[in-house]
Amino acid sequence: MKKALWRLFCRSSFSRRFWLILVIICVIWSAALVNVTLIFNDRPEKESEVLKMEIIRLSEEYVKALANENGNMVDGPYAGRFTAYDLKKTMAVLLESMLERLHRLENFINVVTNGTMLNNTQNISSKDKQASFILAKDLIMGIKEECILTEEDIKMYPNCRSKMYWMSKMWKSDNCYASYGVDGSDCSFIMYLSEVEGFCPKKAWSGSKQLKLKDGGPVNNANINVSLSSLMQLLIDPNERQGYAWIRMRITRMWSRWSAAATRLSKHDYMANRSKKKILVHLGLLSKQSGWKFAENQFKGGPLGELVQWSDLISTLYLLGHDLTITSEVEQLVEILSHLPAAKSPCQSRKELPVHIIYTDIVGLTQFKKRVKGGYGKFSCLFRILDSFGTEPAFNHRNFAKQNKILTSWGGQDLLPRQFFTMFPHSPDNSFMGFVVEQHLNNTDVQSTKRKQQAVVYGKNDYMWKGKEKYLNVIKDFVEIHGTVAGDKHENVPKYVINHGILNGADLHKLLSESKIFIGLGFPFEGPAPLEAIANGAVYINPKFIPPLNNKNSPFFKGKPTQRQLTSQHPYAEEFIGEPHVYTVSIDDLDEVKKTVQKILNKDEFKPYLPYEYTEEGMLQRMNAYIQHQDFCLFDAKISKWPPLDAITTILGPAGKSCRDTCSEKNLICEPNHFLELNNQEAIEKQNLKCSNMIKSSNIYYPAYNIKTKQCITQADNLLLSCVGSNEQLQRLCPCRSYIKGQIALCIGCER
Template sequence: MSALSCMRYFNLHRRQGCVLLAVVTLLWLVTILNLNSSAVIHGRTEHIKLEIVKLSEQYIRALARDNEGVVDGPYAGRFTAYDLKKTMAVLLENILERLDKVEHELNITANVSSHTQGHRSKEPSLLAKDLINGEPEQCILSDKEKQLYPKCEGKIQWMKQMWQSDPCYASYGVDGSMCSFIMYLSEVEGWCPRSAWRGSSLMPTKDYTDSEHANITTDLDGLMQLLKDPNERQGYAWIRMRIKRIWPRWEAAIRNLAKTQDMTQRKPKKILIHLGLLSKQSGWKFAEMQFKGGPLGELVQWSDLITALYVLGHHLTITSEADQLGSIVSQLPAANSPCQSRKELPVHIIYIDIVGLKQFKKYVKTGYGKFSCLLRILDSFGTEPAFNLRSFAKRNKKLTSWGGQDLQPQQFFNMFPHSPDNSFMGFVVERHLNETNAKDIERNNHAVVYGKNDYMWKGKEEYLDIVNKSGLVIHGTVYKENQSKLENIPNYVINHGILNGEDLHTLLRQSKVFLGLGFPYEGPAPLEAIANGAVFINPKFDKPHNRNTAPFFKGKPTERELTSQHPYAEQFIGEPYVYTIDINNSEEVRTTIQKILDIDHFKGYLPYEYTEEGFIQRMNAYIEHQNFCQFQKQLTKWPPESNVQILFGEAGKSCKQVCWEKNLICEPSHFLETNAHSALMTKGASCAANKTLIDIFYPALDTKTNDCILQQEELLFSCVGAQDHLRRLCPCRNYIKGQTALCTNCV
């Protein structure tokens, strides 16, 4: 039997009679590796030489993986099999020594791939014979490990007090000793490094024996089956319609992307999607209002996310009612157990919104912690670190019903690239008309108003009068269930009511201007208008709108300040497609309208990141590289360090500003590299004192006291924090033009 066959057999049958087989196979390996290495060199091809080492190491690592759940050492966990492991340790140690010799003589060490070539520690460590003689293991955290795993020491202290609070801890081998705490916190929950007790990690973080790959999927019927409406409420009706309308573009996008980047080596993920906003329990009536002028931005985002995940070939489960979610969660193993093992979870990623998250917590209760790193929160307007960390937000009177989730800030996915602290998901700007259909549409002196509810027009009559007198015919798309209730729309406006997508885009193609009124903030409609060639007039605010000045943002977990109705259009697009002006300044309005009317040729513009292909590329990169579970900190950083620069900012500037001024974007996943006194001193800081504090402004140099201040709380690393007397030390990355979420080597 080959080593690979035995490995598969061992994985299938575990300990049921396989101990003898394992020993026999180990002896077989010893015999093979005892061959004179020179005979191997001269009597076998290079391929065979590689296979000997490769298969041998695969077997040994399979054995290590199989014993992954068995706590090593003389501790009290059940299934420790300690006597057997002593014997196995001697055999494994001997074989690994022989493998080292063979590798050295064949000179192939550097050619073995990173996931089959383990790195055995050359540092002094406890040997098998020492274990047999009863010598205890020493579990020590180095200073570097404390920096890379800042929560480890705190978790150890918690375990000292609470390890007897639930029997599940003892079932994992926790017995009150320091080593058992560290073993549990590294192997099960991932808060501590394995090297603190093992010397090095021999355990691969991915199962490379799994040959299944994620295949591109373009079966629309299969997706429609996933989107059957629960309880016949028509909750998914609008989403289904949108997907069907633009399905040909999705098909073309995934095929085009596959031509430009390798999509063949991806692993399929099991993904749970829960649209809490559509549930009856939410009380928001999104489902009921989707065809009556209700907000559609969130439904656009959900529609595009579901489609992208589907065409990328992942396995989806979609729910929108709390009882559906409850029936699924109730089947999850140990959902209510406080022990945070993620090894047997039947899901890799969970996409959810804040309403759905509250429902999810209700069902998993004390088991929530094991799922928290799997969460991706669809969050239209952003959640900043100061509002996300519950203890900090409560202490500083920032706690809202939306915040206090204690997640990594990048687990929140926004509609626009508001803050680098969160992840930019975006959406797809729909294009109902192709160039063939649109070439015969004549562009007239028409203006379409961005505002589908009557209250949005209130107080804007003077502005609209100027536009009307300039020679533009104004059109509206205001929901009109009862025409007599439209009190704020001037008589000269031609109101079409809520238009379907094709009719709306035809109207935009016929128009030269898309008029913003100041609200709603940051919706998809301006990008649709710009894509159809209509110039967007973006109202500028004399004072920024924020949670203190605008009722809409009250309670939202962000202190972001909007300088206009649509900051993305202002910052990332600009003239001649967008004019950001003060609509209360009559002369500025007249001048701008005249500039637009003087344009000879109106051409649409759409950033790549808002196309189907750009959206798929971005989501695929997130799925392949983003991982918020602590185990993954041992993997290669993403974005790669080669794409990141550390900049020392001027006093009073946030890292978002510091990076943007250099045409870079703040990259919060690299803040750990900056959070050291040595990093500050390398950039020229001369510290009078070294401090560690808790707030969103650090690491930084205090220019008043000349103190170097580090960040104590990892969840408070922030791109947006700024104080007048602090110079921030900022990780900044490059980005692909038109795909701001990704660095140049991130795809």
């Protein structure tokens, strides 16, 4: 109690301190008098009431006198107006005296009620004694409240100094800083930057104890929710644009499988005692302002991969029992933000915000920035950005991207790379969200279905077929070829193709379960359809790209914030599934195509296969772990608590290799959350290396060892810590983690 009162008093402005003093005195003495009255109920009620009122009256007069004497003077070692240093000293003595008397009163009550005497110090641990705040006697002797940044602090919180400098210049730019107790002193800067924004170590004024702000109110537990009707109420489009129509249809169609998966998952111990989050879901791609016309084209053959991911995310969040608000129009977003006074303030406190997590896309993020403006900073760590192809650190870091002339309209967001959630595990720097592969038939039905000598082409638009006739001619000599091409104009579709047009899910899956081959044309890249085909037992022919496609040689990837090298139409199927379900071939090599088709058709069985991470249960498990453990508002933590340290293996890669490839070769995954622990000379020299000298630099290759100069190089900018990136002269120091087979986003034990 004493610590809480003193902390609250120190962080208040002078005018607030005055009233706080009055309230504290009244509350403490009123509580004491009530307790005494309850015990000595044989005393006359009138006498006790007179005594109580007299104490309160005298306390009020005393505080007013102190305020008048100290309110407008330069006092104490701070030499600043309105710091009320002498008033602090006086109040400290008063509070200590009052609290000591309360302790005595409690002891006396215990004697009366229990017949035992408690020692005042019995319940105070030695740790609490060491971590105590400055005492009244210290203040009277003129001791200053110390806030000193040590070298260890600076290592753990590398952005603290730059933020301190910014605060020294700009703390008067908005009144909100003063409301948090910022008064121009270094101590007030550190307290604000630690407790509110999280850029500095959390310290007491004495520098001996870390403080932690807690969200007010009780913690609510999340419980599995399988009520489809309640979810549908959240997906009513107020503008009647039918923007959610396709999403509603997919969720309804798959609900029985979703609810069954959630029920199975709920039996695991790690699903108990989960905190319930308030989550805002804003689908920027469906807004009129996006110009993408997703809503208008959702039933006309338009791109559906993003809608698949949004549908499955909404299902997941709802089933896991979280409190959802769903929007898709800017007007809705503005209406919500208009009720958030904190959104208009540059002070980055998140205590006032009514949401814990915000899921949106790049369009939605842009809309947030325009509407929130100065207050955007406080929201930034709450974002989770649905990002189909991923955003690498070099493109995400605005200044770095500018300097290296790679800044695009998609990049430069200056978020933590893990805040970007992808459809496939493209880069370990981002978080793999994924989606669910829809299944209309169970494995028994798929295996019992008689397969015909036929193939289905992956290409629903006519332009995707252009230039592919020679390739298809080879295949049509072995099987009957079917298509699902939208529209009436089929200029590039060979005449022998049996076209079914756009099929609903059930009919498409029936067609796939009757077919032996699913033919890739090279585009679209990384869609869900190949996984659906494989789950229905069809073998996917995956076109290989020679040379690999990237943002320099492919118009599609131009402007995308990634330097990924696509070696095939579907890298996930190539890397994580492979034969006998996936054959990655050069479709320009017609002999290779012919041999591959013959090999597939000689198979005795066409078994369905679906990785666990693309099932309903797999996505629920993965997203639950993210929601419970990922906290992007905790800046610069020296040791990441999740994934746990015992899942990490430190590996020094060969020169010229990225950490992504270094870990992959050991059947591990690069884990960017643990780079900070390796970003020092000691960690590098543990690899049997000797540093000629130590330097810091800002690029995506560090920490690393230069084999030519023998230098050890650490990362100077945490936003550039990256699993990708390689340099011929550098051996990268890599944090690699284990993973659950079929659930690569989680290490063994990380689902808890």
